[in-house]
Each structure stands twice: as structure tokens, then as C-alpha cells.
Amino acid sequence: MTIRERLSAFALLLLAAAVATGAWMVAFTNMSLDLPRTPFEFTVKSGSSLRTVARTLSDEGLLPEAQTFWILGRVLGKDASIQAGTYKLDRPVTPMELLEKLARGDVSSVDIAFVEGTTFRQWVAQLKKHPKLKQTLAGKSLAEIAAAAGLAEGSPEGWFFPDTYKFAPGSSDVEILKRAHAAMKKRLADAWDARHTDLPLATPYEALILASIVEKETGAAVERTLVASVFVNRLRKPMRLQTDPTVIYGMGEAFDGNIRKKDLTADTPWNTYTRDGLPPTPIAMPGAASLRAATQPESTEFLYFVGKGDGTHQFSRTLEEHNRAVVRYQLKR
Template sequence: MRRKIRVFALLLVFVIVAIPLAGFWVSGYLHRPLPVTEARLVQVPAGTGFSHLMSRLQGEGLLGGEPESTLRRVAGRLYSRFTGVEGRMHVGEYQLFPGDSLLTLLERIDRGEVMQRSVTLVEGWTFRQFRARLSELEGLTVTLDGVDDQDVMARLGMPDTHPEGWFAPDTYFYTAGTSDMELLRRALERQRKILDEAWLGRDDKLPYDDPYQALIMASIVERETGVAKERGQIAGVFVNRLRLGMRLQTDPTVIYGMGERYAGRIGRADLREPTPYNTYVITGLPPTPIAMPGRDAIFAAVHPQQTKALYFVARGDGSHTFSNTLAEHRRAVRQYQLNRRDDYRSSPGAAP
């Protein structure tokens, strides 16, 4: 009887001592920094099990050499069994930084703290530039390769719609596996919301028949100036011209109409070519936007500055000089564009 008591007591002591020691051992390997000297990405594809994840980490050398990597795998497995993390693994990419431990990584995966990538779609870019940027993004799933613009718009629920202008320039965040269509859909929804809100709060008696014409004007304003404080003035000049029946005579529309033929210069023949976008030839707005306008350009289009100016010319530093009369405009052209070729245009030209 006494012998049985002694054996039981020894077993009890063993358990009491062994469990804390085992916990201390597991904790040590979980908290010890991994052998990572620079930021790394850890992929957790769909269907990945915990054992597969640990095997990948070991195969990529992220758990260290032997026998340390094997001991980390055992510690990770015990941690998984104790916490149930295996049933809560979130698919995605996870960042691993120098000094991070296996526990840090497993907790990120447990919480689903997937890495967020970002892309900035720039104000004034065209739809073609938007698509080109999306096609080269790392981690983005490309689904639109070889799909023409009209089909893209049809997939977005806007068939027979020209895509230009309909996507909001902004910085968008995404995770690995997000599709290019998803980003375009988000940009489209954002731009429609911006335009709807701007149109509801627009100034009275604007020379636009509908929000789309305001979007067209905003795209021209966006392309005409990179100086934020001038957007309202630029819009004011164009609105004045529309009201008087004057041609807009703005180079960015000519360039857009030239398409891939544009090689950095506009010649006299280009200014006379009768394209739907040549505002030196047509009266009024072009048929579609010519770029992706940002929120500020849309605001300027529906809240143009009250001005008597009908002309503006580039100073050469990114800003413009505005003139009320043709005589003032010609003096400004002589002052700022004296060394330019005769057919140089950087602003609306003289009234017809």
C-alpha cells in the first residue's frame, strides 16, 4: 500500500513539475525571434492546413536550422492544439519582420491581419493608363487581359458607356487575390458618388444639361492645370466661353482626340483636324471626358469662380495668367510665350 502511495506521489510530482517545464519549453520556442534579417512575406493560400504551413515555413528557412526548426514545429503544433488556431487560419499574405517570433506570426494569422497593398491612381490619367497600372500590380489578380473597354464597362453594369472619367483617382488598398475588376468597381462607385453629391450642390444656371457634362468639364479642368488654386479660375473661363458660344480651344482635348498619334507636340494641322475632341473646331464640350478628374476638379466644374476672364496663358512655371480681353491675352502671350513656336498652345486661344 505504501509503495502505491509513493508511486502515486512521484507521478504527481512529475506532473506538477513536467507541465510547467513543458509550458516553459513551448513558450521559449514560440517567443524566440525567428532567423529573419529583412521583411518577408508569408503566404497562406486557400486550403492550407497548419501542418502544411509549418512545413512551408521550415522549407523556406524561416524556422532556423536543425534541430531548432523541428523543435519550433513541435512547439507550434502544441500551441495550435491548445488554442485552436488551426481552425481560424485566414487566407492571405502576412508580413514577417526582423525580431518577430513564431507566436507573433501565428497570432497575425489567427486575427487575419493580412498585408494591405496599395495603388495610387493619379488625377488626370486616362482609362488606358489606369488599366496599364492595374495590370502590373503585384498580388492583384488580372482578369481583364485582352478584354476591350466596352466589355469592361458592360461587366461593370454600364454597357454602351465610354469609360473615360468614370473612375475616381485615389489611393486604393487591396489584399493578395483581389481582382482588377474589384478595384475598378470600387473606383467607379466612388466617382459616381462624388459626381452625384457635387451635382446636387451645384451652382445655379450652369451651362450643363446633366451631371455627365459637368464630368466632361471637370476632366478638362484637371488636364489644364496642376495648380490647385487655379481650378476654379480655369472652370470660370470655360464656363464664360460656353455661355458666350465661344469655342473652348483647349489643347488637352486636341491631344486626346489624336490618341496614339500624339508624340509630344501639336502642329497647325492638328489644330485644324476635325475630330470630335478638337475644341478649336467644334463648339461646346467634347462628347466624353478626356481624363479621370479628381474630386477637386469636379467641385470646380460645378462651382466655377465668378470671373470676367475669357483667356489664360501658361507662365511656364505651372501657373497661368488670366485675361479679360483679347488685347490683354495677346500681351500675356508675348510676355510668356515669346520664344515658343507660332502654333504653340497651352490655353484657350483667341475667340473666333
């Protein structure tokens, strides 16, 4: 065989190899990858290369082998764009679909929901129980936890916005608190900017305190601005707020579910039966509606309200009216 014939044969072999490789690449790109389990979850750590991810997925049984997937990513220019996070597959996918998912950062997310009117202590307990959160706050005091969340306002109570927060599995507990704190600061600033100008409140923090009381005292949402008006009217008089939720908050863990007459007379910084004005801190996390109600209350002359037993209240302008309402809705039940 002449040198020319040998070179021609070698070129044909290279062409055949290229065609075979191309055919394999096309077939690989569109093959269905069966899941090792359903759902199949895997985590891409920050800084991981596509080669590392491919090896991991091959070891897990998702990819038949790692090299071709890595080459596919290199050819398409996506090897440097994969995103860290936890991914979830609910059905078989093709390598191309998988690569696109990694490049988009289409990570799975879970959520945690905080209810309006809950306290900082309850939030911390809820965070500790969430199985998908990275726990970093164990062993820390409430003050240390607040500091870790970036709180510079003193007491953490009231400073976290109750909402549903989505996050990638493995996110830290403190990151959730940071997001909730930032959300509350913005919500409070917006509410304060939109406030009625004649409010007997000197600072946004006082509005936050009042909003927390409104949150705890409101049973029916339609009454929220009326409840707020009672406390605003009392602050203008001035009259003591005389609201049970502040007493309960001041009792702390001593509260057993019942509030008694002796509790109303036992002085604490939060007892609004024994002390004038607002308590020193919020007593819970108020939601957006209570922030609005505290800063934009209804214009009324109401100074009293009593529960009717169905979640709503009877509002009164005078003590005489209030006493009649107490007899009707409380004493004769």
C-alpha cells in the same frame, strides 16, 4: 510493487509529463524564431487551416516543428481565426507574436498610385506593369476591361478616381479598378450635390467631362477655379470651348507631342474648335480639386486664357485683351 504503488507511479509519470509539456509550451511560446531570410514573406491562402499554415512555416524553416504551434493555436482558441493574405516579417518574432499577427490579419500591403489627368489606357498599362498584382486583364479590349470592372456608364474614360490604392500582394488588377470606379462615383455624386445651381451643366456626367478638361488645362492649382470659370462662361454664351487637350485626346495615338494648326481644324468628336459644347466623353481622370472646380467655379467674366510659360495663365475678358496677352506671353518669347 502493489497495484496502489503502480498507480501512484503512473500518476507521477503523468504529472511529470504534463509539467514537462507545459514547460516546453511556455518555452516554445516565448522562443525567438529566426527568419529564414529577411524580409520573410509568406502567403496564407483563403480557407487554409492553422495546421496547414504551421506545416508550411515549418517547411520554410521559420518554425522548428509544426505540431506545437498548432496546439498553441488550439489552446488559445485562435486556430479558427487566422486571416488569409500575404504576411511580411522584418525581424525575429515569437510563436505567440506570430499567432497574434495571423489572427489580426496583419497582412503586408503595397500600393499603386494613379496621377490626376491620366487616361484609362494609361491606367491599364500601369496595372499590367505592377509586379505584385494578379494579372487578369491580359488580352482583353478596353471595353472588356471596363465591363470587368463593373462599369455600366459607356466609355470608361474619367470614371476612375486617381489616388494611391493599397492592396495585399496577389490582389487582382480588376479589384483595383472596381475600387477606383466606386470612389469616382462617390466623389462625383458629392461634387454634384454641392454644385452651384446656375451651372450650364445638365447632368453629373457633364460635370465629369468638364472636370477632366479643367484637370488637363490647369498648371497652377490656385488657378483651377478660374480655368473652370472660363469654360463655364463659354458654355453659357454659348461659345466653343476651343481647348487643345480635347483635340489631343481626339487624335489618339497620332499625337506626337506637338499640336499643329491642321490638327485644330481636323474634325473629331472631341475637337472643341470644330464642335459646339462639351466633348462626348471625359478626356482624362479628374482629381477631387477639378471636380470641385467644375461644379463650383469662380464667378468671373473671363472668356480666354493664355499660358505665361511658367505654368500660370493670363486670363482675359475680351478677345482684344486676349490678343494682347498672346503677343506678350507667346509671340515675344
